[in-house]
Amino acid sequence: MTIEQSYSSVQQRITDAARRVGRPPDSVRLVAVSKKQPVEKLTALHELGHRLFGENRVQEMRQKAPLLPGNLLWHLIGPLQKNKIRPVLPLAAMIESVDSVELAWQINRVASELGLFPEILLEINLAGEASKHGFDPDRLFTEVGDLLACERLQICGLMAIPPMVAEAEEARPYFARLRALRDRLQTEVAIGLPELSMGMSADFEVAIEEGATLVRVGSALFGPRN
Numbered sequence: 001m002t003i004e005q006s007y008s009s010v011q012q013r014i015t016d017a018a019r020r021v022g023r024p025p026d027s028v029r030l031v032a033v034s035k036k037q038p039v040e041k042l043t044a045l046h047e048l049g050h051r052l053f054g055e056n057r058v059q060e061m062r063q064k065a066p067l068l069p070g071n072l073l074w075h076l077i078g079p080l081q082k083n084k085i086r087p088v089l090p091l092a093a094m095i096e097s098v099d100s101v102e103l104a105w106q107i108n109r110v111a112s113e114l115g116l117f118p119e120i121l122l123e124i125n126l127a128g129e130a131s132k133h134g135f136d137p138d139r140l141f142t143e144v145g146d147l148l149a150c151e152r153l154q155i156c157g158l159m160a161i162p163p164m165v166a167e168a169e170e171a172r173p174y175f176a177r178l179r180a181l182r183d184r185l186q187t188e189v190a191i192g193l194p195e196l197s198m199g200m201s202a203d204f205e206v207a208i209e210e211g212a213t214l215v216r217v218g219s220a221l222f223g224p225r226n
């Protein structure tokens, strides 16, 4: 399949999934996960009109960004080390992977120094997996006060990478749980959290049915990674 074909196929699947549950297709944004993909493939997708890309490493984002048109939007979707905050803030339109209060404080401080108000998502470790980053869903309610005190951060919603499952349907309860958590948080702290980043190549349609507003799709668009 060419990129053109896979792009239109993924877009059609997004549209169909949204319509199945009565959502407007444009309520779902596609984050093209370009990690470990050559710049030529990103250029090809950009030429088809796509603008939103996701990288999981700051280093890789920094290498690719100067080789691509300036009107691209980058989302950071992987762990952020303290020493990478300063370079990533001016580059990324959103940091989807804020996984602790300490990281939020550090981003807040650097953002203040740089005069920025970064958009972020809170990454949630839904199943308490030791191998995954993210807030414990229960502790979130005690930590949210500290997060809201970060006056520079625009907290837009939640992100999660659910446990690996064999079938997309098995991921549905996790997606539903993330949405329920968002709903509860929104009610308790009275802030708007419109974004839910969930769903990858194997399960983005199920995620959309459960309310995803951002789907992070890599291999279904670009093919296997190097």
Ligand SMILES: *Cc1c(COP(=O)(O)O)cnc(C)c1O
Residues within 6 Å of the ligand: 033, 035, 056, 077, 078, 161, 200, 201, 202, 216, 217, 218, 219, 220
């Ligand atoms: C790599 C990655 C994806 C995309 O995975 P695919 O299965 O290739 O779609 C999505 N989210 C995160 C956080 C990733 O690291």
